[in-house]
Amino acid sequence: MGHLEFITDSEAKTEAIGEKLAKHAFLGAFLALSGGLGAGKTALARGFGRGLGIDDILSPTFSIIHVHEGELPLCHIDAYRLHGENELYNVGYEEYLSNRYVVIMEWPELVLNALPAQRLELCISGSGSQPRRITLTSFGSKHALFIEALKQMGDANADFRP
Numbered sequence: 001m002g003h004l005e006f007i008t009d010s011e012a013k014t015e016a017i018g019e020k021l022a023k024h025a026f027l028g029a030f031l032a033l034s035g036g037l038g039a040g041k042t043a044l045a046r047g048f049g050r051g052l053g054i055d056d057i058l059s060p061t062f063s064i065i066h067v068h069e070g071e072l073p074l075c076h077i078d079a080y081r082l083h084g085e086n087e088l089y090n091v092g093y094e095e096y097l098s099n100r101y102v103v104i105m106e107w108p109e110l111v112l113n114a115l116p117a118q119r120l121e122l123c124i125s126g127s128g129s130q131p132r133r134i135t136l137t138s139f140g141s142k143h144a145l146f147i148e149a150l151k152q153m154g155d156a157n158a159d160f161r162p
């Protein structure tokens with residue numbers, strides 16, 4: 001289990017963390033992005049999409065699953081409106097666990113039993129104009145590579161306070 005923390009004081013810096021993570025994405029990667037309303041989950045997902053050459057990541061609250069064609073196919077899920085795991089499977093979730101996609105999910109805490117065991121968990125705390133604390137925890141060796149890669153960026157992380 002790897003672990004890393006950042007503090008960001010702007011939406012752009014939160015996006016930049018997403019963008020850096022995307023450079024290490026692989027088919028079957030699963031990012032679980034938790035944090036309250038307005039924490040910056042979609043901002044991080046937008047940066048992540050940008051890192052894969054995708055520029056239309058929006059807050060998908062009204063449609064649950066959005067698939068984007070980028071350097072890798074990206075599935076962006078917002079579980080906010082779901083009432084449990086069954087509803088997630090009813091909108092075709094199984095397909096996205098197939099290792100043919102990169103998956104980034106907002107509100108994973110609402111469908112905990114549907115999360116793959118191997119994943120990168122990102123928790124964002126803070127709201128409004130406060131700085132955000134972004135905590136990354138990896139489960140499984142493949143997902144640990146995200147954390148290793150970000151740790152090794154050294155000076156590239158000078159913007160952030162780990």
Ligand SMILES: Nc1ncnc2c1ncn2[C@@H]1O[C@H](COP(=O)(O)OP(=O)(O)O)[C@@H](O)[C@H]1O
Pocket residue numbers: 008009010011012014035036037038039040041042043044059106128129130131132
């Ligand atoms: N450090 C920060 N990181 C991310 N967003 C921030 C930060 N500081 C302020 N914000 C603001 O917080 C809001 C985050 O919105 P959004 O990414 O849609 O949140 P969520 O998807 O978690 O509900 C945006 O209005 C953004 O400008």
Ligand SMILES: [Mg+2]
Pocket residue numbers: 041042059060078106
């Ligand atoms: Mg959101």
